[in-house]
Amino acid sequence: MPSLTFDGLTKSFGSNTVIREFNATIDDNEFLVLLGPSGCGKSTMLRMIAGLTEITSGQLRFDATVVNDLTPKQRGIAFVFQSYALYPHMTVRANIAFPLLMDNFRWWHHLPIVGGIVRRQLMKRSDISEKVERTAEMLELTDYLERRPKALSGGQRQRVAVARSIVREPSLYLFDEPLSNLDAKLRMQMRAEISALHARVKKTFVYVTHDQVEAMTMGTRIIVMNAGIVQQLGTPREIYETPANVFVARFIGSPPMNIFPATVSHDGLSVDGVEVENSAALAAVLRDRGLESVSVGVRAEKFGVNDLNRPAAGGSPLLGFKGHTMLVEHLGAETVVGFKAGAAPQTVDVGAAASQHLHYARMPGEQHFGMSENCYLSFSGADVHLFHPETGERIEH
Incomplete structure (x- = not known):
């Protein structure tokens, strides 16, 4: 359960700099929200934390360990994508178990016939099946374990995506606008479920959104970004009541200030x-x-x-x-x-x-x-x- 330190983090694509000298420290067990308009660098920042995008300059530390050159697997993170990214031909049980199966795969297990046999054997292992059952129960998915994604509602699919990410019990959870594809009623329900999940697992969450309601209701602290620059870091109340500049004042609040x-x-x-x-x-x-x-x-x-x-x-x-x-x-x-x-x-x-x-x-x-x-x-x-x-x-x- 690491604390995160961003020390002069910069990301450039050629001559285009999308993250500029990002500095912040995030304590363990925080629910941090990266908030800002589309194209401000939120998702790029999240992908750098995950190890999916290379850091141009600066350091990213988990506790005292510099993780710039570590792979996503070595960082011990869970990543929940905006598009769910579920395997349509697999059941809910198999989707949730997939990260555990990959942890136990060897290179020869990817051979066509061998792979199928190994996957079936691994699914029967008590430690894997117990983790899948426990995670499904946590997210109220037990009744849907034998269904495929096409038979689920949008909210249920999102819960499966979350379950697949948390089954490995990572130290850090990353969410990239996971509720943007849901209607208003489901968004409200999933906000409550993700907040409850954070309270249960007691790990650090980093959550990307452009929706100020999600940021204000879920985050313990919020980083407001614009054009790759941090405008303000603070609690929801601090950002609402004492905005650091006109951009933050106008971006937070409905109607805006x-x-x-x-x-x-x-x-x-x-x-x-x-x-x-x-x-x-x-x-x-x-x-x-x-x-x-x-x-x-x-x-x-x-x-x-x-x-x-x-x-x-x-x-x-x-x-x-x-x-x-x-x-x-x-x-x-x-x-x-x-x-x-x-x-x-x-x-x-x-x-x-x-x-x-x-x-x-x-x-x-x-x-x-x-x-x-x-x-x-x-x-x-x-x-x-x-x-x-x-x-x-x-x-x-």
């Missing part, structure tokens, strides 16, 4: 040319740092939306500005309101509203806002995230 370009003056802040009330103290902090502009981030659920053009009275003064609604989505338990800063125009092109850049507020229950309705958007200063207007890096305040 609202980012407002703001100008700084002696009177306060203004976003999209609209004055932010009660923002003088915040503007003073930014002026002291020599900033004349800033990117202001506010999560959708942190907005209060009031249709009386003023925030509710009482309590500490909130920041706020006037806006108007452009989109209202009733989702049952909550309502998402798309808005723009400033008063509503006299005429609104309803057909173009969806294509315009909107900001979003998320509120519980059904709301009665309509299209192009003036409103007042309020939020607490404690819920404001500030980012440098040029670098996009987080500014503490």
Whole structure:
């Protein structure tokens, strides 16, 4: 059960560098999620951990052992592929047992007639059959051991792929977007099953996904990647509540964090040319740092939306500005309101509203806002995230 250390790990394909100076340390028994958009280098990183892709430079260590030149088998890993990669002509039992059979194969066992005889003999060995039965029971596959993959549902096939990977009791488990081929209901079920598996086997998991829901619900820590560069490493809560930069802020959250370009003056802040009330103290902090502009981030659920053009009275003064609604989505338990800063125009092109850049507020229950309705958007200063207007890096305040 190794800890993982990435020391300046780099991967290039010719002149194209897809992983740049990757540095991180992952403790034993962590559930690490590699999260990022398609093409950011997540799967390449996973394949380097597995030994399926050569490392260009830097070191990968399992505990204190450098594994750059070790084969996948020598690394003691289990790899669950996105496509399941099951053998269609084999039963579930044979698919699960296959890694154990290969561990006991010799070169002459691959001869056509000899191979079949040896496989049947190995399947009868008590140690192999017991491991297969125990693994099938763990993943609730006992009733399907004599079926072939074509007779299984998508979720059952995924469980077979997981079972085949864990039957050898590896020290490290690697998952490459294993749920992307499942529907929403099965994804939720398999998220719970993989999390429960991690709790049972108490080994290190490294899980690749572009789905932030999977990352936030399953991972003990998350590495957010973009263009081969680590943007942030932290717990799900740290990444959501204190994003390191604008990319992370926009990538995590649904709807994504609202980012407002703001100008700084002696009177306060203004976003999209609209004055932010009660923002003088915040503007003073930014002026002291020599900033004349800033990117202001506010999560959708942190907005209060009031249709009386003023925030509710009482309590500490909130920041706020006037806006108007452009989109209202009733989702049952909550309502998402798309808005723009400033008063509503006299005429609104309803057909173009969806294509315009909107900001979003998320509120519980059904709301009665309509299209192009003036409103007042309020939020607490404690819920404001500030980012440098040029670098996009987080500014503490």
